[in-house]
Each structure stands twice: as structure tokens, then as C-alpha cells.
Amino acid sequence: MSQNPHCKYHPKEVAIWFCKHCDVYSCIDCVPKKNNDVFPNCTLCRRSLQSLSIAANIPVFWSRLAFFFLLPIQKTLFMALLVFAVFASFIPSGKIGMVFSILLVFPIGGMLFELMESVANGEPTEQNLKKILYPKNISLLLKPLFTFGFLGLLIIKSFDFFGPGFGYTIGAFFVLGIPASLIVLMMEKQFVSMISPIKIIYIIKLFGAAYFLLYAIALASGSISLLFNGAAVSETSNLLALLIANLLALYLLSVLFSMMGYLVFQHHFELNYSVRSSNLQSIRKKKISAMTEVEIFIQEGRFEDAEKLLADKIAKNGNDYKAYEKLILLYAIQEKESAAFKVTDAYFNHLIAKDKKKQAADFYQRLYDKSIDYTPKEVSLALSISSVMNNREQFQCALAILGHYDCQPTGEKLWDSIALMKAKLIAEFKHDISTASELLRLIIKRSVDQAILDSAEKYLAVIQLAESEP
Numbered sequence: 001m002s003q004n005p006h007c008k009y010h011p012k013e014v015a016i017w018f019c020k021h022c023d024v025y026s027c028i029d030c031v032p033k034k035n036n037d038v039f040p041n042c043t044l045c046r047r048s049l050q051s052l053s054i055a056a057n058i059p060v061f062w063s064r065l066a067f068f069f070l071l072p073i074q075k076t077l078f079m080a081l082l083v084f085a086v087f088a089s090f091i092p093s094g095k096i097g098m099v100f101s102i103l104l105v106f107p108i109g110g111m112l113f114e115l116m117e118s119v120a121n122g123e124p125t126e127q128n129l130k131k132i133l134y135p136k137n138i139s140l141l142l143k144p145l146f147t148f149g150f151l152g153l154l155i156i157k158s159f160d161f162f163g164p165g166f167g168y169t170i171g172a173f174f175v176l177g178i179p180a181s182l183i184v185l186m187m188e189k190q191f192v193s194m195i196s197p198i199k200i201i202y203i204i205k206l207f208g209a210a211y212f213l214l215y216a217i218a219l220a221s222g223s224i225s226l227l228f229n230g231a232a233v234s235e236t237s238n239l240l241a242l243l244i245a246n247l248l249a250l251y252l253l254s255v256l257f258s259m260m261g262y263l264v265f266q267h268h269f270e271l272n273y274s275v276r277s278s279n280l281q282s283i284r285k286k287k288i289s290a291m292t293e294v295e296i297f298i299q300e301g302r303f304e305d306a307e308k309l310l311a312d313k314i315a316k317n318g319n320d321y322k323a324y325e326k327l328i329l330l331y332a333i334q335e336k337e338s339a340a341f342k343v344t345d346a347y348f349n350h351l352i353a354k355d356k357k358k359q360a361a362d363f364y365q366r367l368y369d370k371s372i373d374y375t376p377k378e379v380s381l382a383l384s385i386s387s388v389m390n391n392r393e394q395f396q397c398a399l400a401i402l403g404h405y406d407c408q409p410t411g412e413k414l415w416d417s418i419a420l421m422k423a424k425l426i427a428e429f430k431h432d433i434s435t436a437s438e439l440l441r442l443i444i445k446r447s448v449d450q451a452i453l454d455s456a457e458k459y460l461a462v463i464q465l466a467e468s469e470p
Helices: 061-073 075-089 094-120 129-133 138-162 164-176 178-188 197-207 209-229 236-266 277-281 292-299 303-316 321-333 337-353 357-369 379-386 395-402 415-430 433-446 450-468
Strands: 017-019 024-026
Touching: 061 075, 061 236, 075 094, 075 236, 094 178, 094 236, 164 178, 164 197, 178 197, 178 209, 178 236, 197 209, 209 236, 292 303, 292 321, 303 321, 321 337, 321 357, 337 357, 337 379, 357 379, 357 395, 379 395, 379 415, 395 415, 415 433, 415 450, 433 450
Parallel strands: none
Antiparallel strands: 017 024
């Protein structure tokens, strides 16, 4: 398990990237998904980041066992395994059969190596089945055939030169190291690396108990294949048994190679194996926030960079409400009132035009709670926002908005609308019938808007009736 430090900006998250220039550790949320680069750039200095192990962030191997055993049952992959099993079942015995067996190893091995590499790169196998079923690098299989032949000869000679004890020891070691050798071949594509005792030991130690599960599956697959392929196939029942055995052996090999690939993916940093950053992002269920860079700039005190980034986001997408709100609050904390109010007016007008009054009211409440005394430039905008604040949680904020405007006949153009709304809020939530009644009588006496006059008369009658009741 990784012992990485924690992210500077998200202290609860384990860091998976490090910038040497800035001396900053970052989690996966601090590196938004952009291009399919292997090493993404630092948000602060734009230099390439150094990858750290993400074994702690990837679901552990043991939690993914169901995935490995269900993978070969996918319809297309299973059909390919069935076709190979049929071919393997009809291979004759003798030298001709041996030739056909060797030839069949190439397409099967190519498919298995493509499967392992796909899983090792963190790529969704269901989207890469075509690549897996039609591998390009089939010639890669010449290396393990040559390698295992060379090792067999080496082990035989070790009996002659060093005696049975050493011969059995070296033989057991390399037989145990077969899965590790195949993993090294997939990563490095080199013959010499395959037989490196240091690399084999390192992989066995790194994978721990999981490696011995790999070996058990490899042993089971090999045993099934050897046991049934040695039987006669003249009878239909024997042929069917052989077909089932070959299919089961291929199924177990597919499970084995997908497991080996996943262990490489989980420990890619320790194995110095490059995985695309976009594929590292995909392991997270949590979506990468588009505002991550802004948050980092703000924490670093680089407000101008954050402002520019937010302005660019708004210019590209006028419906990016999070960018609007973050920019407004950023201006406010810097006491840039002129810039803050200009953007705020544009934002609220945009929300009202989109009939998002509730969202506008909620954001105004946030400004109010932060003691940001913003006054909408247009009275109509203030009325639209406060019209949906007719509840116990927001009526104080609504009164604060309306308090910026004069509700006397000599004041604002919409003074009577302001007075009517204030009267309703004061009566319903402050229970101040006297003040509400004064505002309503003023409207009835001085307003020239018949609709507002009628509303004021009706509401005055309602509150007077309610007040007169015991």
C-alpha cells in the first residue's frame, strides 16, 4: 500500500502527483482531465508532474476478483475462446499436431497479451475487444517460446554441472517465476529482462499473496490442458470432454492474464510502467471538478490568475453558474466592489432571463450571509429576486434587498410594488400589522397602478380581518 503524503489542497486525499519546481503534492482532483498525456502539467507552473504510486487510490486486487472471472464471459471474447477451443480439440497427435499446436499458440498468446496490456493501462476492455481479438504484435510470442526453451536447456545443463540439488532449485525458481516473466515481457518487450532473477523476485515480493493466486490459476489451466489433451478423441464423448477442457483452460488463461494486467496497473509506479493520466482519472467515481485550478490559484493567493480563468469560463459558457458565483465572491473578498457589482448584475439578469428566480434568491442569500451589501442596479431585478423569498428562511434577506429602495411616492418608479411586497413580508413573517397597514394605505392613497391598488386593498382587508378576530 502506498505511503504517499497527502494533497496540499485536499488534506484528506492521498497525493498521486508531485511538482519538483513548486514542491507541491497534489491528489487526482487537482489535475483536471485534459489530454491523454502520460504526465500532466502542474496547475501552478505548467511543468510536467512526477507520478507517485496510486496503489492506495485504485480498488485493491482482491476487491476486483468478480471482474476477472466475469471478463472472459463477455459474448465476443467468449466466442473467440470457443473457436480456439474447437481448433485445439481437433489437432491430431504426433509431429503434425505439434506443429499445429505451436501455430495456434500465436493468435491465442497475442490475444492474451493484448488483454493483459489493456487492463494494465487501465483501459475499459469492453471498448478494446477488437484490439484484443486482432492483436498486431503476434511475433512477441517468439520471445517466450525461445526464452522457455532456453531456460529448459539451462536447467538440464545445471543438473550436469552443479548436481540435482541446484538443478531442482533453479528449475523450481523459474517455473514459479513464469507469471512474473510474462509480466516483464508485456512491460519491456525484451528477452533478457524476462529471465532476470532480480525482476522476478521483485514482482513476486511486490504482489505478495496475489502472485500465488496467479500461479495457482496458471497451474490449473496447464494441468487441465495436459490431462485431457493426452486422451484419445475417437469417441464423441471424449471429443466433447476435450472441447470443454480446452475451453476451461483458455477461460482460466484469460482470467490469469487480466489479473496480471490489473496488478501491473495497481503497482505501475513501483514497476516504472507508464499509464495515461486520463486512465488514472477514470478509476475515480468522483467527477473531476472544473473549478480545481481556480481553487488552487485562490489558495496560493494568485487572484488575478483565478479571475482570468473564471472570466474565460464565463465567456465560453454563459450558463456556467459556478464560475459566475466564484468570480463574484472573489471580487468581493478583494473589495473590488465596482467589478463585483458589474458581474453580479449580469449574473442575476441572466438568471432571471432564464426563469431561475429561486437560484438567484439562494445566491443573494449567500451574499447577504457573507455581509456583501450588493444593490441590484434595476429595481425590477430586486423585485424579481425578492418575490421568491416569501419564506421564514429568506424574508429578512428580501427585506434587506427592498430596503435599498425608497417606497415613498416621491422615490422609485416602482415604489408601490416595493411597498406592497414589503407590507406582505412584514405582516406575514414579522407580524407587524401596524407597519404593514401604513404601507398598504399609502399605496391605496397615492398609487396610480390599478392592479397594485386592488392587491393592496384586498390584502389590507385580509390583515385587518385577521387582527380583529380573537
